[in-house]
Amino acid sequence: MATIKDVAEYAGVGIGTVSRVxxxxxxxxxxxxxxxxxxxxxxxxxxxxxxxxxSRRRASxxxxxxxxxxxxxxxxRVRGVVDALSGSEYDLWLAAVETPEQRLRRLAEVGQRDRAxxxxxxxxxxxxxxxxxxAALETPVVVVDSKVSLLASVITDDVAGxxxxxxxxLELGHRRIAYIGDxxxxxxxxxxxxxxxxxxxxxxxxxxxxxxxxxxxxxxxDRATATLLTQSLLAVRNPPTAIFASSDTQAIGVLEAARAAxxxxxxxxxxxxxxxxxxxxxxxxxxxxxxxxxxxxVAAELLLDSLGSQRPLDADATRLPxxxxxxxxxxxxxxxTAQRRSVSGTRPRASAS
Amino acid sequence: MATIKDVAEYAGVGIGTVSRVxxxxxxxxxxxxxxxxxxxxxxxxxxxxxxxxxSRRRASxxxxxxxxxxxxxxxxRVRGVVDALSGSEYDLWLAAVETPEQRLRRLAEVGQRDRAxxxxxxxxxxxxxxxxxxAALETPVVVVDSKVSLLASVITDDVAGxxxxxxxxLELGHRRIAYIGDxxxxxxxxxxxxxxxxxxxxxxxxxxxxxxxxxxxxxxxDRATATLLTQSLLAVRNPPTAIFASSDTQAIGVLEAARAAxxxxxxxxxxxxxxxxxxxxxxxxxxxxxxxxxxxxVAAELLLDSLGSQRPLDADATRLPxxxxxxxxxxxxxxxTAQRRSVSGTRPRASAS
DNA sequence: CGCTTCGTTGGAAGCGGTTCCATATCGGGG
DNA sequence: CCCCGATATGGAACCGCTTCCAACGAAGCG
Numbered sequence: 005m006a007t008i009k010d011v012a013e014y015a016g017v018g019i020g021t022v023s024r025v026x027x028x029x030x031x032x033x034x035x036x037x038x039x040x041x042x043x044x045x046x047x048x049x050x051x052x053x054x055x056x057x058x059s060r061r062r063a064s065x066x067x068x069x070x071x072x073x074x075x076x077x078x079x080x081r082v083r084g085v086v087d088a089l090s091g092s093e094y095d096l097w098l099a100a101v102e103t104p105e106q107r108l109r110r111l112a113e114v115g116q117r118d119r120a121x122x123x124x125x126x127x128x129x130x131x132x133x134x135x136x137x138x139a140a141l142e143t144p145v146v147v148v149d150s151k152v153s154l155l156a157s158v159i160t161d162d163v164a165g166x167x168x169x170x171x172x173x174l175e176l177g178h179r180r181i182a183y184i185g186d187x188x189x190x191x192x193x194x195x196x197x198x199x200x201x202x203x204x205x206x207x208x209x210x211x212x213x214x215x216x217x218x219x220x221x222x223x224x225x226d227r228a229t230a231t232l233l234t235q236s237l238l239a240v241r242n243p244p245t246a247i248f249a250s251s252d253t254q255a256i257g258v259l260e261a262a263r264a265a266x267x268x269x270x271x272x273x274x275x276x277x278x279x280x281x282x283x284x285x286x287x288x289x290x291x292x293x294x295x296x297x298x299x300x301x302v303a304a305e306l307l308l309d310s311l312g313s314q315r316p317l318d319a320d321a322t323r324l325p326x327x328x329x330x331x332x333x334x335x336x337x338x339x340x341t342a343q344r345r346s347v348s349g350t351r352p353r354a355s356a357s
Numbered sequence: 358m359a360t361i362k363d364v365a366e367y368a369g370v371g372i373g374t375v376s377r378v379x380x381x382x383x384x385x386x387x388x389x390x391x392x393x394x395x396x397x398x399x400x401x402x403x404x405x406x407x408x409x410x411x412s413r414r415r416a417s418x419x420x421x422x423x424x425x426x427x428x429x430x431x432x433x434r435v436r437g438v439v440d441a442l443s444g445s446e447y448d449l450w451l452a453a454v455e456t457p458e459q460r461l462r463r464l465a466e467v468g469q470r471d472r473a474x475x476x477x478x479x480x481x482x483x484x485x486x487x488x489x490x491x492a493a494l495e496t497p498v499v500v501v502d503s504k505v506s507l508l509a510s511v512i513t514d515d516v517a518g519x520x521x522x523x524x525x526x527l528e529l530g531h532r533r534i535a536y537i538g539d540x541x542x543x544x545x546x547x548x549x550x551x552x553x554x555x556x557x558x559x560x561x562x563x564x565x566x567x568x569x570x571x572x573x574x575x576x577x578x579d580r581a582t583a584t585l586l587t588q589s590l591l592a593v594r595n596p597p598t599a600i601f602a603s604s605d606t607q608a609i610g611v612l613e614a615a616r617a618a619x620x621x622x623x624x625x626x627x628x629x630x631x632x633x634x635x636x637x638x639x640x641x642x643x644x645x646x647x648x649x650x651x652x653x654x655v656a657a658e659l660l661l662d663s664l665g666s667q668r669p670l671d672a673d674a675t676r677l678p679x680x681x682x683x684x685x686x687x688x689x690x691x692x693x694t695a696q697r698r699s700v701s702g703t704r705p706r707a708s709a710s
Numbered sequence: 711c712g713c714t715t716c717g718t719t720g721g722a723a724g725c726g727g728t729t730c731c732a733t734a735t736c737g738g739g740g
Numbered sequence: 741c742c743c744c745g746a747t748a749t750g751g752a753a754c755c756g757c758t759t760c761c762a763a764c765g766a767a768g769c770g
Contacts, residue, residue: 005470007755007756007757008756008757008758009756012720017719017720018719018720018721019720019721019756019757019758020719020720020721020758020759020760021718021719021720023757023758023759024718024719024758026757026758027758029758030717030718031716031717031718031719032718032719033717033718033719036718036719050469050470051756051757052411052469052470052471052755052756052757053416053469053470053471053472054407054410054411054416054470054471054755054756054757055411055471055725055755055756055757055758056756056757056758057407057410057725057757058405058407058408058411058724058725058726058727058755058756058757058758059724059725059756059757059758059759060725060757060758060759061725061758063406063407065450073432073435073436073439074436079426079432082426083426083427086426086451086453090453090455090459095450095452096450096451096452096453097418097448097449097450097451098421098439098449098450098451099448099449100439100443100449102443106443116403116405116406117358117403117405117406117407117726118405118406118407118408118725118726119406256639260639283636283639286609286613286636286639286640287639360725360726360727361726361727361728362726362727365750370749370750371749371750371751372726372727372728372750372751373728373729373730373749373750373751374748374749374750376727376728376729377728377748377749379727379728380728383747383748384746384747384748384749385748385749386747386748386749389748389749404726404727405725405726405727406727407725407726407727408725408726408727408728408755409726409727409728410727410755411725411726411727411728411754411755411756411757412726412727412728412729412754412755413727413728413729413755414728414755470756471755471756
């Protein structure tokens with residue numbers, strides 16, 4: 005494998021000149037440039053990224069740290085980052101986080117000298133302490149999907165989103181609205197699920213609906229859990245007429261529970277999700293659309309701007325808009341049996357155990 | 358940011374000793390080791406990856422090159438890689454390919470000196486020439502999801518998979534089986550769709566069913582296209598009683614076309630997919646299960662083994678098993694209306710509408 | 711015609727590690 | 741008491757690039 009020295013010798017010039025040609029830098033005469041280019045081609049020379057990184061003191065790499073690569077929402081965000089980076093000179097170092105220990109390690113690595121020139125933290129809410137540490141770094145950091153105050157971030161207003169979903173259901177006439185969210189003490193300090201619940205509760209309060217804690221269920225963020233939680237939500241005396249799930253994945257679990265119990269959606273139960281992942285459309289799921297791909301793209305662009313301009317990032321939050329997407333899983337609350345009869349065949353409502 | 362020299366001074370030792378401690382290498386006395394460890398901690402020292410890479414002549418990085426990050430199947434494979442790498446000392450460099458030019462560039466980068474110590478090419482069939490070039494490299498390469506002869510690979514037998522799907526449909530009694538696949542001249546030299554078709558046609562030939570080219574449709578790999586293709590497949594005089602789609606994504610497009618046309622699945626039309634992505638289960642889609650996650654994991658492990666043992670990779674193909682997963686979208690061909698009435702068949706979709 | 715000035719150019723120094731070689735130290739055997 | 745091998749340690753050389761500084765020649769100017 006040829007080095008810059010080989011190229012210099014082959015072209016009959018000094019290594020400095022080769023470097024200048026490589027970096028499109030100043031003052032190299034046309035003839036010399038041609039000779040060097042020819043030598044590079046002849047030797048199939050490619051500069052060593054490591055040597056370049058060491059010498060320039062920058063890695064030309066962006067670290068993307070994200071947990072839950074299983075979640076479609078995270079993947080969408082990463083895709084947005086890939087898209088933004090694909091034209092740039094930067095490589096993408098994907099740092100997956102699967103355990104709290106890994107989370108800590110990854111966070112620490114962000115500051116590491118020439119590992120990455122900038123970092124994108126996706127869905128990985130830093131604690132105030134971690135945030136302060138990150139803000140102290142020279143490495144620019146953009147946080148996606150977490151509220152922070154000392155760092156640049158790209159977020160959506162989860163509280164507003166929760167309110168949006170709730171108000172839609174309230175408008176349809178629902179009074180008993182249940183919520184299925186993530187565990188509160190999530191090991192990764194996630195707040196989006198809790199925030200969406202906050203929005204929901206605010207909307208309920210505004211509508212003078214009293215708080216009933218049997219309407220709120222939490223568990224690990226997956227379909228099967230959502231299915232189970234739905235069963236218990238529906239088993240109470242006066243069951244909800246609508247369920248708001250904190251993600252589409254969970255909403256689909258709700259739909260499955262409904263289907264298994266023979267409960268008709270939306271006639272007997274309205275279901276609304278959050279995110280608007282591809283599957284939501286397939287299921288006709290009403291949901292709150294979140295610009296996931298966009299969030300990754302915007303965050304990466306912020307980082308690239310900062311890197312390109314040498315200007316540090318402002319600790320501002322870029323808010324991306326949420327929109328409600330009404331589809332086929334929501335409607336006015338439970339119609340009377342007579343009404344239902346007249347519409348189509350009766351199916352006895354299996355009382356969820 | 359502290360360097361190894363700072364640590365050496367702080368600890369009152371030489372840089373060589375620090376390096377030895379860092380690399381857990383031979384002969385360092387206990388006392389010295391302790392001093393060095395203390396210095397490292399005190400200075401919050403972390404070695405520079407670039408310097409280390411340059412000096413060791415290896416990057417501790419694995420390149421993962423993959424197109425179509427939009428496809429769930431590709432994402433699953435990448436997840437498998439992430440999983441295998443998460444315990445190792447290797448970082449993951451994600452090289453996304455979105456255009457043929459990028460494909461070429463990425464392929465060339467694989468050989469680059471200290472960019473990556475090994476490469477994983479996912480769903481990115483190299484041409485024979487490219488394969489030869491890659492095989493000539495010292496960098497170990499594992500190819501996932503493409504047939505190659507000079508390189509190590511992890512594949513499934515797409516021809517057998519196509520045959521498996523076809524034979525299942527034939528057993529159910531279908532005689533007119535249509536196929537929806539990718540465009541043949543795919544810019545990325547994909548062959549899996551064509552191979553699955555080969556298997557299908559072989560099975561049809563074995564069953565003495567004559568070839569009818571109106572039963573075979575091709576187009577870009579997406580849901581909407583599959584929906585359109587389905588419409589035209591069903592518009593012919595003697596339409597198919599079963600459709601085999603070369604991916605679940607496309608199969609779901611078929612289901613949508615059926616739903617839109619009011620065609621009952623599986624009573625009037627059987628649908629079978631390929632891959633067994635998560636959505637397939639949600640739709641009750643009969644499909645050929647492919648171990649996607651596993652393929653990434655196995656490929657990464659092969660690479661890690663080779664890297665760890667210094668032994669070059671054998672140019673063998675690791676074949677992962679395919680299994681047919683019968684669900685609710687397949688059944689015997691069109692029953693009479695009377696029969697259908699009496700049975701009250703299963704519906705493929707979560708009843709949303 | 712001598713002296714700047716400026717565009718080119720070569721190459722040493724340095725980036726921060728690893729590694730190898732030389733050196734120092736120590737205990738034990740003869 | 742000396743010699744020897746083993747163990748521990750320091751640090752120069754090197755990995756391949758960028759960058760800065762010195763040097764050189766040609767052109768411009770008075």
